C-alpha cells in the first residue's frame with residue numbers, strides 16, 4: 001500500500017557512525033553536564049564552555065560518515081511513491097549527507113550558528129569562540145543553532161500536520177525521553193497511524209507501538225526499507 005510515512009530518528013541512528021548517544025558511558029555527553037552545555041542558563045553562565053563543547057561536536061561530526069541506516073532512509077525517500085517526512089532529533093548532518101531531502105531538524109543543526117542578540121542564522125562548520133561576531137549585527141553573542149532544554153523545538157506545526165496525515169509512524173534509535181518527540185507515537189496512533197519502533201533495545205515507551213524490533217539501526221533499517229520497497 002502506498003501511503004504517508006513519518007519517520008522520527010534519534011541519536012541511536014548516528015551511534016554506529018561514531019557519534020555518541022546521551023547514554024554512552026564515557027561519551028562527550030556524559031563528560032559535560034547537560035545543564036551546563038544544553039540549556040540557555042548554561043550558556044549565560046559560561047558561553048566559552050558551551051562553545052568549546054559544540055566545537056568539539058562539530059569536529060566529531062566532520063570526521064563521521066553516514067552509515068547503512070542513513071543511506072537506507074535516503075533510498076526509501078527516493079523510491080517511495082507516497083508522502084514521506086523524516087524528522088530528526090539529531091543535530092548532526094548525516095541524514096542530508098546520505099541524500100535525505102524531505103528532512104526537518106526539530107532540535108536544530110550543529111553546522112549552523114545563531115546570534116543570541118539578533119536571531120540571525122548562518123551556516124558554519126568552524127570552531128566557535130566567544131569573540132566571534134554575528135555577520136548581521138556585529139554582536140559577540142554567537143551560539144550553535146541548536147534547541148536547548150527549555151527552548152521550543154523547530155518546525156512543530158509542519159510535523160504535527162504530517163503526523164495527523166500519517167498512515168505509518170516509525171521511531172528509530174530514540175529513547176523516547178525527550179518531549180515533544182516522545183509523544184509523537186501517541187499523536188500518530190490517535191489519528192489512526194500504524195506505529196513501529198526500531199531500536200537497539202525496547203525503549204521505555206515501547207508499549208505505545210503496534211510493533212517493535214530490537215537490534216542495531218544499521219541492520220534493522222535496511223531490512224525494513226527493503227520490505228517497504230518490496231525488494
Ligand code: NAD
Nearest residue numbers: 010011012015021022089090091092173174175200216217
Ligand atoms: P538518547 O541518547 O536518549 O537515546 C538513544 C537511543 O538509541 C537509546 O534508546 C539506545 O538504545 C538507542 N541506540 C543506541 N545505539 C543504537 C543503534 N546502534 N541502533 C539503534 N538504536 C540505538 O537519544 P535521543 O532519544 O535522540 O535523545 C534525544 C536528544 O539527544 C536529542 O535532543 C538530540 O539532539 C540529542 N543527541 C543528538 C546526537 C546527534 O545529533 N548525533 C547525539 C547525542 C544526543
